[in-house]
Amino acid sequence: xxxxxxxxxxxxxxxxxxxxxxxxxxxxxxxxxxxxxxxxxxxxxxxxxxxxxxxxxxxxxxxxxxxxxxxxxxxxxxxxxxxxxxxxxxxxxxxxxxxxxxxxxxxxxxxxxxxxxxxxxxxxxxxxxxxxxxxxxxxxxxxxxxxxxxxxxxxxxxxxxxxxxxxxxxxxxxxxxxxxxxxxxxxxxxxxxxxxxxxxxxxxxxxxxxxxxxxxxxxxxxxxxxxxxxxxxxxxxxxxxxxxxxxxxxxxxxxxxxxxxxxxxxxxxxxxxxxxxxxxxxxxxxxxxxxxxxxxxxxxxxxxxxxxxxxx
Amino acid sequence: xxxxxxxxxxxxxxxxxxxxxxxxxxxxxxxxxxxxxxxxxxxxxxxxxxxxxxxxxxxxxxxxxxxxxxxxxxxxxxxxxxxxxxxxxxxxxxxxxxxxxxxxxxxxxxxxxxxxxxxxxxxxxxxxxxxxxxxxxxxxxxxxxxxxxxxxxxxxxxxxxxxxxxxxxxxxxxxxxxxxxxxxxxxxxxxxxxxxxxxxxxxxxxxxxxxxxxxxxxxxxxxxxxxxxxxxxxxxxxxxxxxxxxxxxxx
Numbered sequence: 001x002x003x004x005x006x007x008x009x010x011x012x013x014x015x016x017x018x019x020x021x022x023x024x025x026x027x028x029x030x031x032x033x034x035x036x037x038x039x040x041x042x043x044x045x046x047x048x049x050x051x052x053x054x055x056x057x058x059x060x061x062x063x064x065x066x067x068x069x070x071x072x073x074x075x076x077x078x079x080x081x082x083x084x085x086x087x088x089x090x091x092x093x094x095x096x097x098x099x100x101x102x103x104x105x106x107x108x109x110x111x112x113x114x115x116x117x118x119x120x121x122x123x124x125x126x127x128x129x130x131x132x133x134x135x136x137x138x139x140x141x142x143x144x145x146x147x148x149x150x151x152x153x154x155x156x157x158x159x160x161x162x163x164x165x166x167x168x169x170x171x172x173x174x175x176x177x178x179x180x181x182x183x184x185x186x187x188x189x190x191x192x193x194x195x196x197x198x199x200x201x202x203x204x205x206x207x208x209x210x211x212x213x214x215x216x217x218x219x220x221x222x223x224x225x226x227x228x229x230x231x232x233x234x235x236x237x238x239x240x241x242x243x244x245x246x247x248x249x250x251x252x253x254x255x256x257x258x259x260x261x262x263x264x265x266x267x268x269x270x271x272x273x274x275x276x277x278x279x280x281x282x283x284x285x286x287x288x289x290x291x292x293x294x295x296x297x298x299x300x301x302x303x304x305x306x307x308x309x310x311x312x
Numbered sequence: 313x314x315x316x317x318x319x320x321x322x323x324x325x326x327x328x329x330x331x332x333x334x335x336x337x338x339x340x341x342x343x344x345x346x347x348x349x350x351x352x353x354x355x356x357x358x359x360x361x362x363x364x365x366x367x368x369x370x371x372x373x374x375x376x377x378x379x380x381x382x383x384x385x386x387x388x389x390x391x392x393x394x395x396x397x398x399x400x401x402x403x404x405x406x407x408x409x410x411x412x413x414x415x416x417x418x419x420x421x422x423x424x425x426x427x428x429x430x431x432x433x434x435x436x437x438x439x440x441x442x443x444x445x446x447x448x449x450x451x452x453x454x455x456x457x458x459x460x461x462x463x464x465x466x467x468x469x470x471x472x473x474x475x476x477x478x479x480x481x482x483x484x485x486x487x488x489x490x491x492x493x494x495x496x497x498x499x500x501x502x503x504x505x506x507x508x509x510x511x512x513x514x515x516x517x518x519x520x521x522x523x524x525x526x527x528x529x530x531x532x533x534x535x536x537x538x539x540x541x542x543x544x545x546x547x548x549x550x551x552x553x554x555x556x557x558x559x560x561x562x563x
Contacts, residue, residue, distance in 0.1 A: 066396070069400050070400075071396065071399045071400060073556065091402045091403075091404075092402070094400055094401060094402040095402050097400070099396075099397070099400055101396070104392065104393055104394055104396070105394070106394070106397035108316055108320070110320060110323045110324070111316065111319050111320065111323060115315070115316060115319055116316075118315070119313065119315070119316050122313075122315070123313070123401045123402065123403050123408070124401075124402060125402075151323075
């Protein structure tokens with residue numbers, strides 16, 4: 001479905017100067033600053049997958065998505081989306097792709113939601129019967145009826161996001177890019193968005209690329225994630241493979257010795273053991289030698305694993 | 313996009329009402345000033361007072377009717393990054409924006425319609441000398457106005473900020489269109505400049521044809537078509553360069 005190889009995007013901007021006449025110097029300078037937003041990125045995504053495309057702010061996620069939609073031309077590298085080169089066959093590629101940006105909306109702020117949906121229908125040449133059928137389905141799935149005729153500026157964030165999701169899939173694109181679709185939503189609204197993604201992915205075999213900072217989204221929706229930072233791919237694979245670290249037993253003891261069973265006391269006065277098999281046995285053997293003040297078991301989770309990778 | 317532009321024009325009804333009031337007031341004030349300037353003279357620079365008043369009324373009506381919101385819209389969408397969605401559509405960007413402007417003008421005209429009789433009355437308008445010539449030159453002038461507005465907006469792909477440029481453009485275009493003072497009264501070099509610039513086709517030329525001050529229609533029409541072809545080429549060229557400059561605000 002998507003094949004990306006050696007993708008690199010370098011942004012070139014005039015150097016900005018500060019101080020007196022700084023603005024003027026900025027305007028006339030021939031010096032440029034280069035910033036590599038995406039650096040030799042390669043991956044493959046298959047039809048029907050839901051991929052978590054993750055990374056900290058400014059990692060290059062949105063730039064990748066803009067290249068995949070054909071809006072930006074990469075500095076180097078090859079990209080194929082459904083057999084097309086996005087920036088060369090931009091118009092055809094556009095019909096295959098739906099996009100939602102949680103932080104900004106494609107809906108017309110001062111007009112009723114239905115007007116924006118009609119616009120999408122017209123721009124993507126959706127014939128009237130198909131438009132009605134698609135709209136009917138989305139009205140049921142996203143509960144649009146209660147605010148279809150309300151100007152978008154009066155919608156709640158959750159309603160607006162449902163409107164944006166509807167606009168992105170109205171023409172039934174086989175590929176959906178979701179950039180932080182749950183940002184700022186309450187628990188119920190988040191759940192609604194997730195259900196919608198599952199539904200869209202399952203029914204129409206729609207491939208989904210999901211960018212988010214809410215790892216609960218990822219755990220609920222994605223089997224595979226691609227992790228990038230500073231424009232480079234740090235990890236590409238199944239979540240299970242990433243989260244396979246051992247459980248950890250954390251104890252504090254009354255006597256606070258220098259070390260217990262080869263594990264030194266850490267700065268907070270705790271002893272952290274990696275547990276590979278017998279947890280009760282481990283606890284029992286420590287309790288036999290020391291008086292335990294407190295104890296907890298930490299399960300490895302995606303959040304701590306990813307935090308570990310980001311800060312590495 | 314045309315429909316959106318149309319609906320947006322209707323959505324900002326209160327704006328339009330204020331516009332209508334402004335329009336009537338402006339025509340009224342111009343009438344007072346020019347009546348006093350003329351005093352007892354029957355005509356100046358080949359224009360009688362009646363023809364001049366009719367001219368000014370028309371020129372102002374036209375200025376409001378051909379006002380292009382699209383530059384403002386494009387500026388806003390570049391600044392907030394929503395231009396992303398316009399660029400991601402299968403339909404070309406310029407086509408979308410032109411459609412938007414045409415719809416918006418349509419909506420504006422619909423709302424302007426009820427006040428047109430009032431304006432005509434205040435401005436003491438006469439029967440057109442050449443109604444068809446007027447409509448043709450005005451329609452072509454409108455196309456030029458939209459093309460120029462799009463061209464100015466595209467600067468935003470290089471500089472991000474086009475607010476000041478747009479304002480400057482609006483003042484210059486209104487002045488050289490002859491909205492306040494007919495081009496006939498422009499002295500020497502200024503007159504020559506106004507003669508060369510395309511802005512006169514949005515105001516002066518159609519209005520002067522209406523009142524019979526200009527009798528040759530085919531000449532202006534030919535030049536207008538020339539401008540449209542030239543600006544069209546320039547637009548396509550500028551856009552293909554702007555495309556490569558696309559940087560979308562906010563990551």
